[in-house]
Amino acid sequence: MLTITPIPALDSNYFWVIRPSPNTQAVYVVDPGDATPVINYLTRNQLTLAAILITHRHRDHIQGIAGLLERWPVPVYGPDSELIPLITHKLGDGDSLKLEGIDFRIIGVPGHTWEHIAYFASPADNESSPLLFCGDALFAGGCGRRFDGTAEIMWNSLQKLAALPDDTKIYCAHEYTLANLTFAVAVEPDNEALCDRLEQVKHTRAQGGITLPSTILLEKRTNPFLRCQLSGIKIFIKHRTGETLETSDEVFGALRLIKDTWSN
Numbered sequence: 001m002l003t004i005t006p007i008p009a010l011d012s013n014y015f016w017v018i019r020p021s022p023n024t025q026a027v028y029v030v031d032p033g034d035a036t037p038v039i040n041y042l043t044r045n046q047l048t049l050a051a052i053l054i055t056h057r058h059r060d061h062i063q064g065i066a067g068l069l070e071r072w073p074v075p076v077y078g079p080d081s082e083l084i085p086l087i088t089h090k091l092g093d094g095d096s097l098k099l100e101g102i103d104f105r106i107i108g109v110p111g112h113t114w115e116h117i118a119y120f121a122s123p124a125d126n127e128s129s130p131l132l133f134c135g136d137a138l139f140a141g142g143c144g145r146r147f148d149g150t151a152e153i154m155w156n157s158l159q160k161l162a163a164l165p166d167d168t169k170i171y172c173a174h175e176y177t178l179a180n181l182t183f184a185v186a187v188e189p190d191n192e193a194l195c196d197r198l199e200q201v202k203h204t205r206a207q208g209g210i211t212l213p214s215t216i217l218l219e220k221r222t223n224p225f226l227r228c229q230l231s232g233i234k235i236f237i238k239h240r241t242g243e244t245l246e247t248s249d250e251v252f253g254a255l256r257l258i259k260d261t262w263s264n
C-alpha cells in the first residue's frame with residue numbers, strides 16, 4: 001500500500017514523500033524547497049529518489065531541485081514555465097502522468113500563480129483514498145494568495161478541486177491551518193463544523209501535531225474560500241466593506257483581499 005510522509009521544512013512547508021509500496025525503496029518528492037532535509041530523510045530511511053514533482057514556481061517549492069539532482073539525476077515533472085528551468089517533463093491541465101505505482105491526472109489551477117498545477121490520483125488498490133497534491137492553490141481552511149489572474153480564474157480553479165471526490169485526501173504545502181480557521185470562524189461564526197474543526201486543530205497544534213491531510217468534504221464544509229456561493233459569506237463581505245456582491249467569484253475576490261490584510 002502507498003504511503004505518504006511529510007518532511008516539515010523551512011518556516012511552514014511540508015515536502016511530501018510518496019512511497020508507492022513497502023516493497024520499493026524508490027520514492028517521489030513533491031515541492032522540495034530545500035534539498036538537505038530531503039537528503040537527510042531519504043538517507044536515514046534507506047530510500048532513493050525516483051522523481052521530483054513540482055506544483056508552481058515559488059522558491060520555497062523549487063529551491064531544493066538542484067541539490068537533489070546532484071545526488072539523484074531523476075526526472076523533474078512540473079508546469080511549463082521559464083521560471084522553473086530545471087523541469088524536464090512539462091505538464092498542463094488534462095495531462096496524465098504515469099509513474100511506477102501511481103497514476104496522476106494533472107489539474108491546472110491558476111490563480112495563486114498562473115502556471116500552478118495540482119496532481120490528483122485515484123489509486124486502484126481500493127485501500128487508498130484518492131489523493132491531491134495541490135501546493136499553494138488550496139490550503140486546509142484557506143487558499144493561497146492571488147498573485148496572478150483574476151478572482152474569477154482562481155475561483156474556477158478552486159471549483160475544479162471542490163468537484164473531486166469527497167474522500168480525496170488533500171496534501172497541501174503549508175501548515176497554515178490554525179490561522180486559516182481562525183479567520184474562517186470570523187467569517188462564518190455560526191458554522192458548527194468549522195468551530196469544531198478549529199478546536200480540534202488547536203489541540204493538534206498544541207501537541208505539535210500536523211493538521212494534514214484534509215479532505216475535500218471537510219473543506220467544502222469549513223473552508224470559506226470554497227463556500228463563496230453561500231449567503232453567509234456575502235453578508236460578511238457586506239458588513240466588512242459595505243459592498244453587495246452577486247457572483248461567487250466576486251465574493252471570492254473580496255474575501256481573499258480581506259484575508260490578505262487580516263491579523264488574528
Ligand SMILES: [Zn+2]
Pocket residue numbers: 056058112136144
Ligand atoms: Zn506559492
